Amino acid sequence: MTMVFGVPLPALLGQLLIGLINGSFYALLSLGLAIIFGLLRMINFAHGAQYMLGAFTAYLLLHFAGIGYWPALILTPIIVGVFGAVIERLFLQRLYGLDPLYGLLFTFGLALMLEGIFRYYYGASGQPYATPPSLAGGTNLGFMFLPNYRGWVVVASLVVCIGTWLLIEKTKLGAYLRAATENSTLVQAFGVNVPILLTLTYGLGVALAAFAGVLAAPIYQVSPLMGSNIIIVVFAVVVVGGMGSILGAIVTGYVLGITEGLTKVFYPEASNTVIFVIMAIVLLVRPAGLFGRE
Amino acid sequence: ASVSDGKVKIGILNDQSGVYADFGGKGSVEAAKMAVEDFGGKVLDSAIEIVDADHQNKPDIASNIARQWFDTNQVDAIMELTTSSVALAVQAIAKEKKKIDIVTGAATTELTGKQCSPYGFHWAYDTHALAVGTGGALVKQGGKKWFFLTADYAFGYSLEGQTSEFVKANGGEVVGAVRHPLSNADYSSFLLQAQSSGANVVGLANAGADTQNAIKQAAEFGITQSGQRLAALLFTLAEVNGLGLEAAQGLTLTEGFYWDRDDESRKFGERYMKRTGKMPNMIQAGTYSAVLQYLKAIQKAGTDETEAVAKQLHSMPVEDVFAGKGTVGPNGRMIKDMYLLEVKKPSESKKPWDYFKVLATIPGKEAYIDPAKSGCDLVK
Amino acid sequence: MAEIHTSTVPSDALDDRSVSKSEITARRLALIAGLLLLLVAPFLIYPVFIMKVLCFALFAAAFNLLIGYTGLLSFGHAAFFGGAAYFTAHSVKEWGVPPELGILIGTAGGAALGLIMGFFAIRRQGIYFSMITLSLAQMFFFFCLQAKFTHGEDGIQSVPRGHLFGFIDLSQPIAMYYTVAAIFLIGVFIIWRFVHSPFGMILKSIRENEQRAISLGYSVARYKLGAFVMSAALAGLAGGTKALVFQFATLTDVGWQTSGEVILMTLLGGIGTMLGPILGSAIVVMLGNYLATTGFPVTIITGAVFMICVLVFRRGVVGELAASRIGRKFGLARWL
Amino acid sequence: MNALLDVRGLNAWYGESHVLHGVDMQIREGETVTLLGRNGVGKTTTLRTIMGIIRQRKGTLRFNDQDMMPVPLHKTARHGLGFVPEERGIFASLSVIENLMLPPQIAKNGMTVDEIFELFPNLHERRNSPGTKLSGGEQQMLAIARILRTGVRMLLLDEPTEGLAPVIVQRIGDVLIRLKQRGITVLLVEQNFRFASRVADRFYLMDHGHIQSEFPVAQLGERMDELHKVLGV
Amino acid sequence: MNAPSPQSLGEQRAVLSARGLSRRFGGFLAVNNVDIDVFHGEIHALIGPNGAGKTTVFNLLTKFLQPTAGKITLMGEDITSTSPDRVARMGLVRSFQISAVFPHLTVLDNVRVALQRPNGLAHQFWRPMSALDTLTGKADALLTTVGLMRERDALAADLSYGRKRVLEIATTLALDPKVLLLDEPLAGMGQEDITAIAGLIRSVAKTRAVLMVEHNLSVVADICDRVTVLQRGEILAAGDYATVSQDPQVRTAYMGREED
């Protein structure tokens, strides 16, 4: 067996691939967070809960409407996105003039509540969600047995991340979003309907989280706690990438996922903390994050 | 001879919303109520009341509630106590306050070992029984090289430790172990390590949703195709139901109760099913037995005073639908037969909740540590 | 940025000059009444409950020292509270040190953690600061999860309360109670003194305009770090005390939910007021205790309270009271 | 001929404080009109109310014979009104060119980017740097340029010369004169009296939330005393 | 504070001087090779078109920005890599182009905060607030000088823009700086204030060095001893006002055709 730094090559490659898969979730989630932060200047603490909501919506669609994975992959982000948009209209809009910390606290409360509600009805142990038959099974890559579904996750997240990035960076939308962050009245005075823009943006960010949730459902149990388990790591990813930087969120998401995978090979004890350690170092060297603007 | 404050109050303290909520949860509370009804609703002419609370698997929340129950709510005994850390904490408080606790939900042998209490009892199962049952069965079937996936806390260590000892004693070896945090979502990288370890058994020293997830993901990564076997060391009817037969089939597990064992158990199971919509596992049935036995002990002692009741509990034989015939050791361990079970294939399952084949009955003496060797200093 | 409190607190909240004599007398009387209440409380209410309230009240007051007076919202204060609980519990249980030393060790540990975390966190402001403290605290959480001495999910259990100064037997509930009450009073007094000091004045001005404070020659980083460490130390004092009261140190106390809880207490009671965090923690602890036995998830209520507070109640109970017509008439802002 | 902008009895409030008490002004197409007044009399408020940024308002407001009162803010621009705020409103996170391209074009006759760069060579030089890294003068130029691209019919300019070097002030004066030649209507708020008299056709003098008097540039000489009193120049 | 008093250094030694000062923002050279000397007892004006780099030079001199190249000395000490708060403690104090007061403190407290540090009352977290009462006398004296006594107990936020600028100058003076850097101190002030504050600047300059950025050329002509004109980050001209204002390059780059 080929060895790299005392580790069998297949094990190394396998962990790298698994890191990439985790990174796919980090990237999707931090992308949504970055979009919301970019425009609303608000940390969407409910992002994890909305990811969970995505998984649960897929689950509920299946159990109460018989709607399977593929339609759910499209429907769920729409449903949850609309839910997000409603939240934005009803509540978040009242917080825009205030210190951004209030947005953080509000969504923190929202997250607790959503989680509590699902815990109340579904317990915390998680509900199973079957892998779609078309993606069942796996492919033997030689160094590891890659479940087809996980391969699909990597592809889907890459496509969605790049697509979203293009949408925002290469269209005028991105400029509107950033400008409206700074002075929404003026952007309105230029003839742009900013309130709708804000609602749509929040909806989009939430929809991305929900999309990640549907992707996650067949991998992990559909559990009320799935959001809070991952969200703080994703926050760290966003800090490392530079808050509000779309590209930063995506790239850092994948890179840190892979880094975590590597750590599991060489120093497993640190795999939980490695992202936070990296965050601390980045803060020392570049307080604005790798891709952030001061 | 009388009952203090005119009422016998039993507190059922367990996880009702967390990772282990299906494991005992509200079901245990129902089971306790059934026991009270079956006993006749009154003991020594005093009313019996069941109170319950959710400790969320947090020892601090649990001990808060326990303290409050003992100090201000006149609770006489606390039972169930899912999760070892909680059980140990509450048992310590009960000991200090001289109150009875009967643990059915938690697994650690510490409860009747170093941290035993003269008023503390351990009912349904423990890690030793699991090691002997599930671990032993797999070793016998040729599982000689083990790799452990262990929940990173006392319960996991104790389960891993006792299973390892058993494996080694039977000529097997342990080739590695990884620890994962409680309620971990992703096992892929651990499974990858297990895969490249060369073991032929992957022992899951965890519980509840953790075990369910690990099993699902093992299937995804083709662990079983590549010739390794999974040993779900703590697995019950509730988890099988959660996972579905398709995914769970073929697993070997150890429980102290199976509803489809005989007529008596079926009758009990159906009554329970009517109230909860589910069949009971060993925790819920065990809680029924614990409450019943506690009430019998009060009846016999003629008082609810702790010392007297504890004395009865230690000396009375246990005879009910859960225990069959059991005895209680001086360290508080209730000793009864355990069942080695195998999860049926979907095609073999004839009716709802028809999940298990009984492979063997493990005599209580084999399943549990001899009280004299338990390390409990109450045993002379 | 991050002037969370300027919008929430009447601006004369900290101004204790220009107070009439009769008001001073009234305030003294109120203070004495409060002390008396603290003295007789254990005979009226379940002492363990009050001790819990006092520990959390001190924790919230320490947290409030940071947010209310420097405008920095830490989302990682559980690290100091829970960390100190571990340090105290470990030193008392494993090393057999007396309780007073144990609590000191906890406090010092909290301060040390504060120094380390503060070093990283104070480089940024506003939400950035919050995110960083959250992440660093989470890192500490994982450390606690893995370190041997914390005993993982089990926590450090059965911590002996021991004898205070060698002769006061703390296993007596009443002795423990008065010890906690004393610690609480000392802690709150320190905070009060700290806030109403020349140092506090500089903190306030830094929050108002950081660039200007630098140009006046103040090394802003050091002041912020000072406040951060002070807040961490006092949170540690609260955590260490709690470990003795409940004879426990667990992961719950270092988890982010606890950080959230202390924010809720402060927000609900009133950020930037002296009394707010105390009242807020009483309400939250009561709520938690009540719901613990009902089976209704605490988080639903907690979440809802958070949302309502943020939407309609940003000044908290105390702040709203002070800003109400009656409150303004009686100059309550200066009292609370 | 009807006025392009017709304001009658305009009142406006900030919360409870009543700031405009019945402002009247009529501005014809192609005119450049300057609103003079001391600090705090409500000049900025007048512009913001006309633009629709301040919604707590009463009175008649017609632009191009359309009632503007019910028009939401984001539609005001489409009617042909453009606003350059006192604080300029350059977006820090956008580059100069992005700032320039931001407002949606509402009419074909707006300036092209090339014309703009010819008018403001500084902007061309710094076109890729972030907006707020520009100096004050550069920002002011950018703010005006940005609106010119959209092709608005009427510009509301709030103190475009504040804090600018004399040479830039002159340049901006030149620009305003060129705009007038293109037929763009301008309502200008200005404290710099010399500048105002150079570009304006007509003046409104404002005091405490209403228009005190109105006169053409030709009468400037006769009005000096009044101006002294009201402006303290 | 026992640095040698500038007086003893002799009239010709610069109190603050910079050599080859440069600052690059990405690819853009905002300040390029600037030499500047500020002398005791003099008012030195830094003028130039918008974007010339005046504020940036201020930021460099006060260390709010780190220069890309060059060397700065303050009273003979190299401060090229000193932190901004330390520079301030050494006696180099600035005001800001955009008004910078502590909005929710009273006018009096604004000044007292400035006085706290030089009077050793900054770190005391164990003393009561009344410890600051010893500063009130000094603060009041200063407020009287600048004419802010009437607004003494008002919140700074409630002051009009012009008054805020006055307060800012008062706060700056409270530190009794050796070198005073004022960024457009008169912008936004009414004419009465302009006259008064210009007079004040002139009088305080007698015992210290002042460097100011100002667009109000009549004031510059009036009170400044030396003028440096900056354009595109480079020095275009330097000298007294009369000379500089005749410089044709300065006229085209900054002043324009006539004096508007």
Ligand SMILES: Nc1ncnc2c1ncn2[C@@H]1O[C@H](COP(=O)(O)OP(=O)(O)OP(=O)(O)O)[C@@H](O)[C@H]1O
């Ligand atoms: N956002 C606001 N909230 C409350 N009052 C305001 C607000 N903005 C302005 N005001 C008040 O309204 C009045 C008019 O202000 P406005 O800004 O229109 O004056 P201005 O004439 O433009 O003055 P300046 O020459 O200083 O720009 C002032 O008294 C001011 O204090």
Ligand SMILES: Nc1ncnc2c1ncn2[C@@H]1O[C@H](COP(=O)(O)OP(=O)(O)OP(=O)(O)O)[C@@H](O)[C@H]1O
């Ligand atoms: N932090 C920065 N990053 C990038 N460019 C900057 C930064 N600060 C200033 N600049 C650029 O440096 C140049 C000089 O700016 P500065 O603010 O020093 O000008 P100024 O002379 O003070 O102008 P004004 O009179 O308008 O205040 C400007 O072109 C500006 O865009």
Ligand SMILES: CC(C)C[C@H](N)C(=O)O
């Ligand atoms: C709840 C059960 C699954 C067992 C539990 N993990 C324990 O610690 O004993």
Ligand SMILES: [Mg+2]
């Ligand atoms: Mg104005």
Ligand SMILES: [Mg+2]
């Ligand atoms: Mg400048």
